[in-house]
Amino acid sequence: MLFSSIRVDLFATLCEAKGMTQNERVYMASHRCHDVDFLMRRWRGVARQAGMRVDGLDAASQTTLLALSNLEKGSEGGIYLSAGIHGDEPAAVQGLLQWAEENIPFLRNHPVIIFPCLNPWGLRNNMREDEEGKDLNRCFDQLENELVAWVHRLIEGYRFQVAACLHEDFDAKGVYLYELARRGEHFGSSLLKKLEKIIPRHRGRVDGRESRDGVMRRTRGLKKIVEEIGGMPEAGYLFLNHARTALTFETPSEYSLYRRVQCHVRFLNGVADIGR
Numbered sequence: 001m002l003f004s005s006i007r008v009d010l011f012a013t014l015c016e017a018k019g020m021t022q023n024e025r026v027y028m029a030s031h032r033c034h035d036v037d038f039l040m041r042r043w044r045g046v047a048r049q050a051g052m053r054v055d056g057l058d059a060a061s062q063t064t065l066l067a068l069s070n071l072e073k074g075s076e077g078g079i080y081l082s083a084g085i086h087g088d089e090p091a092a093v094q095g096l097l098q099w100a101e102e103n104i105p106f107l108r109n110h111p112v113i114i115f116p117c118l119n120p121w122g123l124r125n126n127m128r129e130d131e132e133g134k135d136l137n138r139c140f141d142q143l144e145n146e147l148v149a150w151v152h153r154l155i156e157g158y159r160f161q162v163a164a165c166l167h168e169d170f171d172a173k174g175v176y177l178y179e180l181a182r183r184g185e186h187f188g189s190s191l192l193k194k195l196e197k198i199i200p201r202h203r204g205r206v207d208g209r210e211s212r213d214g215v216m217r218r219t220r221g222l223k224k225i226v227e228e229i230g231g232m233p234e235a236g237y238l239f240l241n242h243a244r245t246a247l248t249f250e251t252p253s254e255y256s257l258y259r260r261v262q263c264h265v266r267f268l269n270g271v272a273d274i275g276r
């Protein structure tokens, strides 16, 4: 009798959410992570401060699809950053914005292109797909898609040192990443090391495949993966056509938004170091 009552108390303790810091409490009560117009106003502020060009998919309308760039034609190196291709992954979008606001001098002095939110309709509605029900991260080689054609046009002719696509995963139990890289070039594990104190690395399998300390690495065999997942992802297209290394970073959706955003910021600090 005594033993069972102790067990009940233990479970009660385990299931209570305690120990939130003041900063986290304020953040969770005040973030506007699905407010696309608010986000885009902040991005326009980043562009002004960093002296970056702003491109819109449709300049005539009040589009919320923006790209910020300071790339010069024909330049080599530089960084490609994107978030929000899946609309139900808000920490990726928030993290990219927070990182940019904290790194204006970097953005002034390094070649960078940023796609702050590739699926604004999805973010507004908390949906993975776009308004036509398409998973944009499975059709990144389809030029008949207006968004895809627009991204292709903006990066035509560029070779990036590194591309980073930011995501979240509802099934994950920790942070992990997909690393598409040239042989002998490894960044994934050291990037995760910078943030695993905030959220630990995912252990075990991802989509049926074993990860190595949270890193799913490929140097070839991409065609087979594209077939398996049912279409070309953004990072795959970038690796095949534009980037030496293409990283897809994932935070676990069921952790605190506050911590997930912090992980994206730290991840981007690491990516910026590669591009310095």
Ligand SMILES: [Zn+2]
Pocket: 086, 089, 166, 167, 168
């Ligand atoms: Zn995603």
